[in-house]
Amino acid sequence: MEVAGRRPATFEAAASAEMAAQRPPRSRARDLLSRVLFVALLLGCSLVFLAPFAWLVSASLKLRSEVFNLEWIPDPVQWVNYVKVWQAAPLLAWLKNSLLVGAIGAVAVTLSSSLVAFGFAYFRFRGRDLLFGLVLATMMLPQAVTMIPVYLIWNELGFINTLVPLWAGNLFGSAFYVFLLRQFYLTLPRDLFNAARIDGANYFQMWLRVALPLTRTAMIVVFVFEFKALWTDLMKPLIYLFDNTLFTMPRGIKTLVDRFGQGGEMQWEIVLAATVILTIPLILIFFLGQRYFIEGISASGVKE
C-alpha cells in the first residue's frame, strides 16, 4: 500500500513518535484529563505486561520449596540458583552455540537477501514480477511441508548432529527479508546508480558501494531480526541435534524443562534461572538496538 506523496518516504519518520505532528486539541482541559487517563491506563497495562517478567526473575531466585509461594521478593535470595543451573547443564556451550548460529546465520541471510533484493529492485527483466510473486508466495509455505525432506537431505549429506543445518539455509536469502530490503532499495534514487555506472562500476560494485551503505539501517534491522529468530528457534535444533553439548539455548531449556520440570525432579528454580539467562541477551540487544527493531517491524507492516 503505497500512500504516495502523503507520508515521508523514509521509515525513521514513520516510526519515531517525536516527529509526528500533534492532533488539534478539542479543549485544553478535556485533553489534559484524557491524557492523564490514558497514561494511567497504559501504566496499568504495562504492569500486566511486565508482571510475568517480574515473577520470572523473582521465582528464579527462590528456594525450591518456595518457588510457588506468594511473595514477590524472595527470602532468602538464592543467587546460588544461577550457579546451580550453570552446573546442572552445559550452559556455556549452549550460549556459545546459540551465539555462533545466530551470528553466522544472521550475517549470511543479510548479505544474501540484500543481493537478491537488489536483483529485484534495480533490474528490469522478463518475468521479474512473476518471480517476485513466487518469492512472496513462499512466505505462506508452512515449515512442516519441507521439514522432513530437508531433514533427509541433511542426513544424506552427513550433517546431522552438527550446527550446519541451523544456519546454512540462510545462505540463500529469505523471502521476508528480500521483501523488506527491496522496499528500501526502491526508495533509492536511480541517479545515484547512474552516477556510479558512469564512474565505471559494474553491477556488483553498484550494489556494494551505493546500495549497501545507504541502507545500512535496513541491513541492521534484518540482522537483528534474524538473530532474534535464530536465537529463539526450537524446531531445527530439536530435529537435527542429539548431542547435548551442541544444543542451542532453546533446545537446552527444553531439556531442562523435561528433566527438572513437571515430570522430572521438580527443580523449577533451575528451569526459571536458565530461562532468565536465555532471555536477558535479547533484551540487552533490544535496548541497544531499539531503533532498528522498531523500524524493522514498522516497515514490514506499514509499507507493503
Place this chain on the structure above:
Amino acid sequence: MGGVGRATSIDAAGRRRGDGAPRGGGLRRAEARAAWLFIAPWVIGFVVFTAGPMIASLYLSFTEYDVLRPPKPVGLDNYAQLLQDPRLRVSLWNSFFYTALFVPLATLVALCLALLLDRVHRAAGFFRTVFYLPSLTPTVAVGALFLWILNPNVGLINRGLALVGIDGPAWTTDPTWIKPGLVLMSLWSLGGTVVIYYAALRGVPVTLYEAARIEGASAWQEFRHVTLPLISGAIFFTLIVNTIAALQIFDEVYTMYFGQMESGAASNAALFYVIYLFRQAFEFLHMGYASAMAWLLFVLIMLLTAIQLRLSRRWVYYEGR
C-alpha cells in the same frame, strides 16, 4: 496485498511504470543476466530447500515411511486416513478454534494499546518498549513461564483474578480452559502487532483529522472514517501474518504440554495441528502420513489467505488505486 504484484520501478519522481517488462536490446539482455546472478542465491535455495523438498514430501505423502527403512508406496491410504482419523479432526479443530479466538482478540487489544500510545505522544516510546519486550522472550521460555503463570493454584493470573473476587478456572488442567489459557499467553507477546499499528497510526496525515474536525465529526466518527481506513492496510497485513502463525503454533505448547511428560488433560485439548504432525513424524515414525498432513495444512492456509484477500477488497483502503 493487492498492490504487491504490480511493483513500481525505481523512479524518484513518483512516476509509475508498468510491470517491469523488458524493452528489448542488448543492454536489456546484459541487465537480465546480471539480475539473474543477483537473484541466483534465492533461486538455488528455492530449488534445493523449497521446490525439491515440496515435491519430495508430496511423494512421501503417498508412502509409509519411518526413516529407518525405505519408503513403501501405499497410494492414497494416507489421505484416506486424514479423512477418518479422529485425532486429526481434533487437532484441526484445536488449531482453528485457537486461531479464531486469538487473532481477532489480538487485533483488538493491539489496536487499543496502539490508540492509547497514539494519545500520549512523548511517553509512547517507553510504553511501546514495555509492550514489545515480551515478544522478545524465546518461545520455549514463554511456554515454561506460562506453565506457572497459568497454574490454577499459584499462578499470577488466578491470583490476580482473586484480587477482584473471581475464582479463576483451571487453565492448565481443565480441557475447556486450556486453549483460552494459551490465547492469554499469546496475547502477552503481541508487542510486534502493537508497534505496527502504532506506526500506522502515526502515519495518518494530520490534515485529514483537521478536515474531519471542521466538518463537525465526533471522536468516534473520526475513528471510523479517518483512522480505520487509513490503517486498514496494516490491520490486513497483521491479520494474515498472525493467522498463518497462529495456525502453526508449536514451541510454547510443546514445551508446556508435550515432550517427555505429558499432561492428560492437554493431550487432547492442546493437540494442535503441528504438534500432532510432529508426533506422527518423530514419535510414531509415520513420515508419510505427516507429509500428507503438511500438505493439507498448506492447502488450508492458501485457502484461508485467499479468502482473506478476497474479503479485503471490501474493507481495506488503498490510496490512489
Place this chain on the structure above:
Amino acid sequence: MTARHRTPKPQLPSRPAVPAAAPSRLRTVWRAVALALLAVALLPAAHGQQLEASGALRVLGFGLPDEIATERVALFEESYPDVDLQLTEGSIDQQQLLTAIASGNPPDVVYLNRADLSTYATRGAVQPLGQCLQDAGMDMGQFREAAVQEVTVDGEVYGVPDFYTVIVLVLNTAALEEAGVPVDEFSTSDWEQLAQWNQALTRNEDGLTRIGFDPKLPEFFPLWVRANGGQLLSDDGRTALLDSPEAVEALEFAAGLHEPAGGRAPFMAFRDTWDFFGAGNQMASDQLAAFPIEQWYVNVLSDVSPDAPIAVKAFTDRQGDPLTYATGSAWAIPTGAANPEAACAFVTTMSSPEAWERAGRARAQLRAEAGGTYTGTYTGNSVADEVIFGELVQPSGDAKFDDAVQVILSVQDAAFSIPANPAGAEFRQAWTDAVNRVLNGEQSAQEALDQAQQEAQAALDAAWEE
C-alpha cells in the same frame, strides 16, 4: 493366558515370599544359602570373558549423575584401556534417539528406555546381540524375566537390561488408623473393599484435603488390567487386547476411584499442589492415604521425610498374588555402528555383576561416611542383586524402610512387561488417550477402549507389515 504367578527360573533357588514378620535369623540363613548356591551356579556365566576391543567408542544417552554410573564406567575403562570412550552426558528423549539412530553415523552404543527398544529393534535399527553375548560369555538368564522379555523380539535379544524399577504400594499408616482401616489387611485384591476404603479415607468436607487411594491413571493402567486377569497386548506383540472385558472392567473400576474426591478435575488440581519431592510431601502432610508408586519413591521418602508414618506393601492382583510392573533402561547397539566390538565390550561390562557390585560398594561407603545407610540398587540383574542385598545393604534401624526393601525384593520376579512390538509409542498413546477420555468424562470405558483398540491394532498391523 500366561500364568500370573511367575515361577522362578531353575538356576535361582526358589525364594519364599518373605513376609515382613519372618524372624530375622531365618532370613539371614536363607540369604547365605541363596548366595552360596548362586555363586556356584552362576559364577562361570556371570564372570564374563574379556573381549578384544579398541578404538573410539561413542555412547549416547547415559548420564553420569552419581557413583553408580561413574564406578561402572571406571570398571570398563580399566578393563579396556585401549578403548577411547566418548560418552555424551545426559539422558536423551525420543526425538534425539530417533535422530541419532536414523542418522548415517549413529553412535556405537545407545542407552534408552526398555519400552522403546522394540520399536527400533523390529525396524532393524539396532543390532541383535546374540553373538556378542556369546563372545562375552554373558548369560541372559541372570536378568529378570520381565526385563528380558522387553528386549527380546522373535527370540532374538536386542538389548542388555539396566536397572529394574517396580511398583509397590505406599501407605500412610496414620491416615489408615484414623479412618479405621486395618493396615495389615490393606491390599488391592478385593476391589469392592478397596472402593469402600477409598471412600472412608478420602477427606472431602470443606474441599478436598486428603485423597484416599490414587490409582495413578493413566500411567498404571496396564497394572490394573493385569490385576484383573487381562493384558493389553498378546504375547507375540501382534494383537491388541484393549477392549477385552477385563480391561474395560479395570478401567471402570480405577476411574471410579476418583469419585469420592469429586471427580478427576478436583482430584488432579489437588494432586498438583503436593510437594512431591519435598519434606512436606503428601505422605508427611496427610494429603494421601495410599497409592502405588515406583520403588524409588521410598528412597525419596527416607531422604526427605524419614519420620512420616508409612508402610510399604506389595501390590496384589485380584487373586491375592503379588503383582508389579517393571520398567527400566537398556543398552543397545545401533545398526551401522562404527565400532561394534568395543560396543559389545561396553554393554556387557556395564551390566555385569562386577560392575554393579563395584558401584554398590562405592555407594555404601559414601553413605556410611555421610552417616546414612545404603538402601540398595535394583539392577535387574539377579546375580548383582544378590551381592548388593546380601552383603552390602545393612538394616538401617528404621523398620519401615528395612521392611520396604524386603517387599521390593520379594516382588522382583512377580513383574510383567508389555511384549515387544514395533508400534511402542503409538500403542501407548492409544490406551493413554482412551484412559484420559474416560477420566475427563468424554466417553464410557467401553467406547474409549473400543476406539483405542481400533487405533492400536491399525498401528500394530501397519508396523509389523514391513
